[in-house]
Amino acid sequence: MTSQHLPFRLLAVLVLSLWASLCTAKTLALTFDDGFNPGTQPDAAQWNAQILAALHTHQITAALFPSLARMGGTDGLGLVKAWAQAGHLVGNHTASHRSLADPKVSLDWFIADVQAADAAIRDLPTFTPMLRFPYLKEGDTQAKRDGMRAWMAKNSYRNAPVSIDASDWYYNIVYTAHLKAGDADKAGRVKQAYIRHLLNRAEYYDQLAYKVLGRSPAHVMLLHTNQINAAALPAVIAALTTSGWQVTSTRSAFQDPLYAQTPDTLPAGESIIWSLAKALDFPKLRYPAEDSVYEEPLLREAGLLP
Ligand SMILES: [Zn+2]
Numbered sequence: 001m002t003s004q005h006l007p008f009r010l011l012a013v014l015v016l017s018l019w020a021s022l023c024t025a026k027t028l029a030l031t032f033d034d035g036f037n038p039g040t041q042p043d044a045a046q047w048n049a050q051i052l053a054a055l056h057t058h059q060i061t062a063a064l065f066p067s068l069a070r071m072g073g074t075d076g077l078g079l080v081k082a083w084a085q086a087g088h089l090v091g092n093h094t095a096s097h098r099s100l101a102d103p104k105v106s107l108d109w110f111i112a113d114v115q116a117a118d119a120a121i122r123d124l125p126t127f128t129p130m131l132r133f134p135y136l137k138e139g140d141t142q143a144k145r146d147g148m149r150a151w152m153a154k155n156s157y158r159n160a161p162v163s164i165d166a167s168d169w170y171y172n173i174v175y176t177a178h179l180k181a182g183d184a185d186k187a188g189r190v191k192q193a194y195i196r197h198l199l200n201r202a203e204y205y206d207q208l209a210y211k212v213l214g215r216s217p218a219h220v221m222l223l224h225t226n227q228i229n230a231a232a233l234p235a236v237i238a239a240l241t242t243s244g245w246q247v248t249s250t251r252s253a254f255q256d257p258l259y260a261q262t263p264d265t266l267p268a269g270e271s272i273i274w275s276l277a278k279a280l281d282f283p284k285l286r287y288p289a290e291d292s293v294y295e296e297p298l299l300r301e302a303g304l305l306p
Pocket residue numbers: 033034067093097134135
């Protein structure tokens with residue numbers, strides 16, 4: 001081989017290794033719940049713009065599931081519109097953000113609540129009739145769970161489950177408490193713990209998927225529109241990429257047949273991988289699957305609670 005062939009050989013090696021990494025990369029899509037409330041969150045517009053800028057920089061198409069109760073009725077609609085204008089999928093997260101697992105919430109009431117949110121956001125250009133259940137709770141009784149599934153089928157609605165659940169909302173509470181107290185150092189350390197938490201949950205649900213499905217699906221991760229994500233999203237995306245995750249578009253991830261499954265569990269809901277494992281009687285599945293009660297001792301031990 002002459003030296004002039006070397007660049008071509010290097011190029012071939014690079015192309016092959018890139019191809020190999022694309023073939024083996026685990027994929028994950030980002031979804032954000034709730035929407036900001038400009039009436040109660042003075043920095044709402046800035047945080048919204050920060051999240052959208054991070055997604056734009058990394059050319060990620062995500063999804064937003066706004067709930068009217070969390071965005072001050074239609075006050076936050078302008079911020080939701082910015083997501084639609086940037087090409088992100090916008091779905092339904094109900095008007096009142098009540099849990100269908102609450103015995104006081106009837107099926108008829110819940111359907112009316114979904115319809116109220118639908119009427120408010122349906123005209124947005126990227127609106128997609130998909131429902132993200134508040135708290136990922138899909139009903140405490142079979143009648144409510146199956147009644148909602150039947151309503152969705154009849155009304156061309158799809159469920160928008162997640163495969164990777166996490167407690168970003170709790171890390172956000174701790175993070176913002178430190179910022180309010182003027183402790184930027186601790187807030188920064190909570191941000192690092194938060195990124196480790198997301199990587200840990202992504203890995204956990206991927207391992208569980210291998211046991212349940214025998215494969216790594218196109219994952220869908222649950223996040224929320226909040227201050228910690230406004231601050232940490234670029235670092236979160238970088239950490240995911242370094243750990244072998246390829247962040248893919250939410251629309252394409254939802255094409256994975258995993259998300260059309262209807263696991264037979266009660267109370268219904270949680271991560272869809274968790275639900276499928278539960279339906280198969282997997283041992284050692286905690287309930288709820290994710291919650292602050294699991295994260296609080298970890299942050300306390302690390303000296304990171306306010
Ligand atoms: Zn929510």
